[in-house]
Structure formats: structure tokens, C-alpha cells
Amino acid sequence: MTDVEKNEPDELLDGETSAEDDVTPTVSYDVSSYGSDPEVEVLVSRLRRGDIIIPPFQRDYVWRQPEASKFIESLLLGLPVPGVFFATDPSTNKQLVIDGQQRLKTLRFFFDGYFNPRPDDKTQKVFSLVKVQKQFDGKTYKTLEEIDRIRLQTSIIHATVVKQNAPLGDDTSLYHIFERLNSGGRRLTDQEMRLALYHGPLIDKLKVLNDYPSWRKIFGKINARLKDQELILRFFAMLKNRHRYERPMGEFLNKYAAANRNLGSTELDELGSIFTRTIDVFDSALTARPFRLTTSLNVAVYDSCMVGLATRLIAEGKPEPDGSNVRSAYAALMGNQDYLEKVSRSTADDAFVRKRMELAVDHFREC
Template sequence: MTLPDPLKPQTDDHTPVIDESTTDDATLIELPDATLDYFGADFDMAGLVRRLNDGDIVIPRYDSDEEDLNTEIDPFQRANVWTPARMETFIETLLLGWPVPSIFLVVESDERYLVLDGQQRLTALQCFYKGEYRNGKEFKLKNVAKHLKDKTYADLTRPERRRLDNMFIQATVVQPRGKDGPQSIYSLFGRLNSGGVALAAQEVRVALYTGPATDWIRDLNKNEDWRELFGKKSARLKDHELILRSLALRESLARMKTDWDTDSVAFDGYTPPMAGFLNSYLGDNRRLQNIDRDALENAFTGACRLLRTADPRALRYTTSLNAAHVDAILASVMQLCLDREEPTTSSITKALERLRSNTNYREAITQSTSHRDSVRERLRIAYRTLKGNGID
């Protein structure tokens, strides 16, 4: 596997974010055997659309800038990425009676099916039956076989409609088993989306851990100081992921800082890889049941305000956002706020200068950044420097 140059800017939605830990592919998460049950099923097209319209099969969508289009369904996936031409081609394939790829569904706790793979196909099918695209424009076939040209679903002949309604698509239905089931689904999701228009790690994550926690992170992402520090909103939810990383590592930092001056190593809750750690944090706090939301929200708001005032480019180690630098700085300032040791803006400015010239810190945010030693080291150096205790 070729690793990215940790000091070379990489562009994501016009916001460069360097994240060496992205090499922690979902396949690297260690899991016990047999954490997934699955079986095959066939669905007719009319039945699929009916289930989609009734909410029994869910294609949740996640848009970082807008409220969910369906308030009854927790959102997760990106807005529809198939072009109208590609949607037409898919519908034409069905009307010609040709086979199409199977889909993957996950059984939710309330017995609904969550679409794991096949979102675009099912969206195209649902839109065609409705007669309009998601933006409200009429769904009329154009660049298709001559006998289908300019037809909507309502315009199909009776035989054409029956053929489409009665056509079957194969599905693999997956049911997670035990406490490691969601992690297994995460790994499977990553593998299924490894080609084509691949989903980013956070897009996969919010698919599996929807609820108050992901909604809360979406709200935090709207904070004006954070937006100034991060930049343009990320369509791939990288800004959401950095907030999540900072929240999760702040919790580890609170445990770590008690033993830095001793030879012991306290349990800090962090276990690599980073992807699995973030999944576990969301899983443990999905309903915000184990955290003080108000205190953390105030700490996040205060930290962003201080950092923006001290240096609007505080989260950029060089010219680009560095994910490891972001989580170390933001987690540290949040913890200082919680400890009622809020630093001054002038001390933050000086601390950032010292950190950027610290060789050990540079190594901890650019090499093996999800390794436990690197995580502990960058949090230790960042926290002590921002607190004013100096650095090694």
C-alpha cells in the first residue's frame, strides 16, 4: 500500500486536510469471526417502491448544509450522485428486462431495512415511479431505446408496466450479531464502496450510528468560529469527523493527563485504529447518554472562540489542515476550558509557535498518527504547551 506524503497538501472539497490515519482502512479493524448473519432475498420492483414509500426500506441521506429532507428518518448518505442520464440508463435496463446488480440491506432493530449498498439504484427506481427527480423536475426518459423515448412511468403501456413491476432484484440481507456487529457492518460498508463513487469514512460512520450524537455534531459544525477555523463546509463530512475526533480524544486526554509525570500508563480508552476508536465512541454515546452535552458544547464553543481570536489559522500546522494537529489542539483547549484553566489568546499564540517548531510534536502529527504512542505524545505535548507547563 502506498502511503500519502504527510506533508503534501491534499484537497477535499476545496479544504486541504492532511490525515495520515486515513490509511487505517476499515479492513484493518480487528473483529471476531461470525459477527454478521445474512441471507438472500428477491424483491419485485413494485414491492420495493412500496416499501421505500412506506419507510420500511430506508435510504437515509445526510447533507451537512441542509436539514434532512425526511424528518422521520435519521440522515447519513450524501445527496444523490447519479446524473439524470445514468438514472435513465438504469430504468431503461429494467424495462428491457436485463439483469441488474444486487443490493445489500441491513436489518435495523425496528425490523426496517437500511440500504447498505444500492442507494442510487433504489433512488432512481423510486423517482421514476413517482414521475419526478428529487429536485421536482419531471422524470421523462430521453436518451433511451426508441420505443421508450419520452415516457414517464405513467406513460408506459400496460405490458411494459407489468414487466417492470414484476421484475425481481436480488438482495443480500445482513443482520449484525453481538456488540461487534456494527463494526463489522462498518468494514463491510467500506469494502462495498471501495470502487465507483466511494463513501468517505464519516459518511459510512453516520450510516451506522445515526441518532442524537451525529445530530449534535452537525449542530456543532455550524459554529461560526469553527467554520472560520476549518473553512468551507465539507460535502464529505471531514469537518464532522474532525469534531468527532476532538471530542473522543478529549475524553482520552482527560484520563491521560493524570499519569504523565509518573511511570504508570493509565487506561485512556484509546485503542487503534482511529476508525474503530471513533466508531466505538459514537456507539457508546449514540444517544448522548454517557456525556455532559452542555459542558462539552460550552467547551467546544469556548475553545473555537479562543483559537479563532488567537490565530484564525490555528488548526493549520502549515498551509493545510492537519487532522492530527486539529484533534490535539482542539481537544487540549477544550479540556483546559473544562478544567477552568482557560488560556489567554496571547498564550495560545505563543504555544502554537512553540508547537510548530517542536520536532517531537511534528513527528507525532505526521507519522503513524493513529498509533497509540503517537496519539498520547501529541496530546501530551499540545496540552502541556497550551497549559504553559513547557514541553520536553
């Protein structure tokens, strides 16, 4: 990752619509849920295989060894413990952890023998039980009495599993389930949830492109809440699907991410190429940092200008645009009052999105 310093995490960008201000989509879902009672040994095996996925943005493991030991002790004593909550990914049939990652990680750590191991640690801390009943004190998974080890392996942890049945081809209900169940504490951003729910080659490509030097110069510091990666996704979605845009913006991006999560390498390389070409032209042609009406990057100026210039770059039979022509087209667009209205308010509105895209494409067409 680039060594650019991380940006303030919770700032809204200029022209950005917060999730709380966005309209709720009108689609309805058929979602089923069921309970299961897997044994602990089964859960650990599935974690090891990657059948159960703990989203990478979830908070770090925060339990201390005494807390983790108490959880293991509860299972050894046959005491009830809180259940876990999974959502089934329909494209892979794997299960995403929505609630219960501290407990699940604790189980894996204990079975593997090391407490909260980290890849960069030269030495790992052995996970032996502390501050528990005398018969368990100092025990590791391997040194437990056989009867206790079997009791732990066969202990039951209740799991609630949800899965979307309809509409087919649109699994965005998982996004809304995730959003609602994670509403406590620090609210997850839209892109953080997409990172978990739509993980795959497309999301991986966003991470790579986010380090591109010209993009870092234009956007600024790395954003800890992934807003810079979301803007790259927004460019892809608008470039390909702007004629089918319907608000809310977040749902539009969800659908694009879900539908294209497993794009092939050829398509991803083409998207990456047009993104870097477009950013490079803006970086070299404009002396001031582009996409700004004030000091902050304006997302509506960004998405429309990027789509406008990219459309020009991929047009057949045209040479690379001259920098002075790009500057002139950009200046003319920034002086267009109709355009300025469409990037200054109601930026997720259907008509405003279509109009600013149309104006930007028109202005950059002949540059």
C-alpha cells in the same frame, strides 16, 4: 450551509494518515447474509416509508430517461435484472443501500409519476417511457394497461442482505462491508461512510457545528469530502475516550460514532458548547491560524491542543483563561521537541497519541 467556498476534496491534511496506510483492526466478525426476492411494489413502499435508506453521499442519479425506461421495460417484459445489495442497521433494523440505488430510484420515480424530481424545481418532468416497445411507448405508471401494471408491481428483484451478529455492541463490520463493496470508482472517505452507517443526532450535530464561524476561520474552506466534520468527531472522541485509544484511528472514530450516534440533546449540547468555546478561545487568542506546523492544518496538533484547552475549560473552579496565557502555553507546546516528534510522524500510534495528549493537557492546565 455557510457560503464558504469548498476545499479541494482529496487533499490529505498535514499529519493525516490515509486509510490505505492505516492498520487493519484485529477484530473478527460473525456476519450473516441471506437472499430475498421482494416484489417491486414492496420495494417502492419501503422506500417511501424510509425503511430502505439510500445514503446521501452516494453519487447523484445519473440515468437518463431512455436508460430508466429500458429498466422499467425489462421488468414489464419479464426479463431478468441485476439484484440489489442491502446492509441491515442493527440499531433501527432499517436497510442501507450498498448497491442498486439507480434502479431503486428509477422504480420510485416511475411509481410516483415524475422523472428525477428535485425539491427546488418549479415544474416536474412526467416520467413516461421512451425508446421502448410500441405497446409501452409514452406510458406512465398510471396509464399502463392494468395487466402490465400488475406485472410490474409483482416483478421480483433479488436482494442480498447482510447483518452483523457478533460482536454485540460493535456494528463496525457494516463499515468494512461498505468500504469493500464501494472500492470501485471514486473511493469513499471514512467520514462519508460514517454519514450513512451512523446517521443520527451525533452526525447531525457535526453538520451544524461545521458551519460555526470560528471553526471556518481556522479550518478554511468547506471540505467536499467531510474532513472538517471528521475533525469535529475526532475532537469529541479524543476528549471522551482518549485513555482507551487503540489504533487504527479510523476504527477508533467508527466505534465512537456507532456508540454515540443517538446521544440525547443535553449531551450533544454540552459537546457542542465545549467545541465552540475551545475554538473561540483559539481564534481570539492566536494571531496566526492555529494547529499548523506548515501551511496545512496538522490533525495531530489539532486534536491534542483542542483536548488540552478543552480540559482546562471544563475544569471546575477556574475562570476563563486569559488570551495571553493561552498564547504562552501554545508557544511553549510548539517549542517542545518531544511534542513535535509526536505530531510529525506515526500520528495514529497508540503511544504517540497518548503522549501528545498528556503534553497538551499539561501545557494548557495553568493558562
